[in-house]
Amino acid sequence: MKHTRLRRRISSGLAFAAAALFAAPFLGAQAQQQHAHVHGQIKLDVAIDGPTVVIDMESPLDNIVGFERAPKTDAEKKAVEEAIAQLRAADKLFAIDPAANCKLGPVDLRSGALGLGNPDPNEPPGHADLDATFSFNCTNAAAAKFIDVNLFNAFKGTRQIDSQIASAQGQFKRQLKRPAGTQASQPVRLGWGK
Template sequence: MNPLFRFAGGLPVALALCIAPAAAQPAQHAHVHGQLKLDVAVDVQTLTVSIDSPLDNIVGFERAPRTDAERKTAQQAVAQLRAADKLFAIDPAADCKLGQVDLDAPVLGLGQAKAGEPAGHADLEGSFTFECRSPVQARFIDIALFEAFRNVRQIDVQIATPDGQYQRTLKRPAKRLAWGK
């Protein structure tokens, strides 16, 4: 289940966040090398970050690793993603600690293959839940994805908070994702 739908009372916000951009913009190809999609959902006790990226952005290829070097690259990338608190430094005002991490990239042995997934265009999806004392106090996340994954050039972001919805685009070398007042 998409983390945007998990937070209490957030269904209307999550639906608007998912539907409004699609209605307002022409259809875009979901799999664009160099671009990574990021969703941020702020709830009363959690802040959830979800990513959707072509696998090439993360490991440099879009298939199962074939060589020892590729296996090592994939293992290092998965380790970096599992240490999401190093990739996403949330505003200290929210007082957050990394909780659950879910990764889905079937060609790397993470998650289940999906029917209809185009051959040669593997993706990685991840969900990172941070348990927070006051997540609504967060006004930024410092993001280290550009440093961690050299093929990422742009991050398209949707943010849903109790105070509003925001869209942002980060391009190299930007690090801070900010929202709110």
């Protein structure tokens, strides 16, 4: 079920058909690898679709809360509550290029271990994920050329972000690594286009 919504968005009604055609084989290949569960790594798919920017995120639950099961202690329950609050405030995690004039729309969180949404029924036991879809409504989404990503600061277990972007400018793959030292608290720019 992972990436189903994103693939559906990309294949059904993108204003820029060329980007959708280019993205489809790339996303199909990724769907075959969807169960690659790597601690410290988050996967982001970004699609600029008409007036929206949609960010689809896959992460081992450990990256987000520090464990991969339902919370047991009060401290773990608090960590889950704080992580969910941060994810629901996605406009603090993802600052889209101001030229696109975007506002946060629906946020869909999915995790079987946390009882959120409709999680992937094929998730391997003992390797719980947290998947999310963040939608941003924009007045000029096609003008977006970057997103400032604040996941490294928000979720200390994250060391690397692998992303793919489908935009009017084309299809792009980017990899972001946790900055060293004091810069780790600053957002990292995920850019594309010219």
